[in-house]
Amino acid sequence: MAECISIEREPKTAIAAALPLLAQGAAIAIPTETVYGLAADATNPQAITRIYETKGRPRFNPLICHMADLAMAERHARFDPLSRTLAERFWPGPLTLILPLQDGSPIHPLATAGLDTVGVRCPRGFAGQLIAAFGQPLAAPSANTSGRISPTSATHVEADLGDKIPLILDGGTAGVGVESTIVKVENGAVHLLRPGGLAAEEIEACLGLSLIRPEKAGAIIEAPGMLASHYAPDAPVRLNALEIHAGEAAILFGRDTPAGLDKAHFIRNLSPEGKLAEAAAALFQTMKEADASGAARIAFVPIPMQGLGEAINDRIERAAAPRA
Template identity: 50%
Template sequence: MLLTELLSPSAEGLGRAARHLAEGRLVAFPTETVYGLGGDARDDRAVASIFAAKGRPAFNPLIVHVPDMSAAARLAVFSDQALRLAAAFWPGALTLVLPMRDDSGLSPLVSAGLPSVAIRMPAHPVAVALLHAFGGPVAAPSANPSGRISPTRADHVMDGLGERIAAVIDGGACMVGVESTIVGLSPRPTLLRPGGIPAEAIEDCLGVPLAAPDPAPARPNAPGQLSSHYAPAAAVALGVTAPDPGDVWIGFGPLSGASGLNLSPTGDLVEAAANLFHYLRAADRRAGPDGRIAVAPIPEKGLGRAINDRLRRAAAPR
């Protein structure tokens, strides 16, 4: 059992976090989407420790985080479409699934044995500073027990993974609040997971519509594809406009004003995404394992697609 350090995003704290990574230990750090659980993506033992700490199935690939395009190009082969998306959305909340270079040096555990790698260049200044301080690629899924609500604050990480990992860098609340959008480009551009970049913006950049992923893949080729995910302990009901007595209601928009938890009283999807996981945690504490969380309808557009994707997985049978 580890005594998990809570580090500040100072030069001293980042240096200590980078040393933990260099010595094969795990460090949680903020990105603009959610907190990630980082380990050296080249170190088999470190990557195996990520799966063990989260209780994550080893067939579920990880995202590799890099600080700049030159680091990304050493790991993956970029097509013209991939370069266009990277130029438009990196650094930012977009993950690209690309062919992995034979000489990438990545642990095969990162890609779950697949010939592709999921790669992202985060925009959060703390994440970027850590990547530069460490000087190598960092594999980092969300810093929470597998299948549970993703963390958007340092205390969420400590609640879920404290005593399993070496350190958490406290960078405050995450700005976007839902994980990155994941796009695959072979054989055609495909939305593998909706997320922090609206699919419409990606389609505008490419000039073609994104294909839908296989609804039931034999094995995941990107994170976030398991049917039950992001789940609180309480049951979750979706599209509820009139909650039952005893429900803990998460509202959306001005008509949900009586709810103590409202993702956005003004109906702002950006605000709703930023609040989603924090409010799910708060509702779960109020409901308890035998209670029910009722969630108001969310528009299926823009960031609403990512919010609804997370909610459907949170409500799925477990």
């Protein structure tokens, strides 16, 4: 089983334990502000292969490469003016930029799925400190079996991957609770590839431009989280439920009460006060609890599409998609 070290109680011990494992090409679990990541050296093909093998992840699905700061990111990716504006405004934070690779960057093609672009972001807090100490970018998709519910605590990681990895760094519950927002600038237009922990409206306000959203059906896989079926529990998921059926897990939002709630097998409210940030932070934990409850189906009531609601609805839609 994986060793688990609290970064709050033992930050120096955590870094000291992580660095030699990363140097040896191991994949370890680290906390970020979004979700827990399965991190390995982005320049080492054996290390990246361990990520794919541990997750059971399709190799055509690229990995985000996490950087210590903008200066490190500039050594590996070429920034256009709009992307630089976003990086300076929102890093460190839950924003990933898809950028052309710098000539000579040692990031391995396995991390980019063979594309000539790379997804980069600078995480807040401990993850950034670890990357700075390591001196190389870390490829770090979510620390879970591919396609399943993303982990927001060390306990989630241990339950899923604890017998497959050597180390879990415990940073408590992830504050944002959903993965980063992913955008790509192309020909002066800004494309939203994946809604996430940074609201699209904030990006639009920063740039004074509207984001272009892709059609989900048949979209080219340019970034993580674009597979149609993703973030999936074992139980089937039902969207925009106005009535709860017998035996279902009811996932509520705000003060509205759907009809048939007395028939529910399990009830949770993502945010009784209707706060989208609170709902985003609670989403994956609530899905895990609902899935573990033995409910026949998980039913989500409607959630507003503005702000972080766009990311929440994206994750629920992918959880509800037909399984491959």
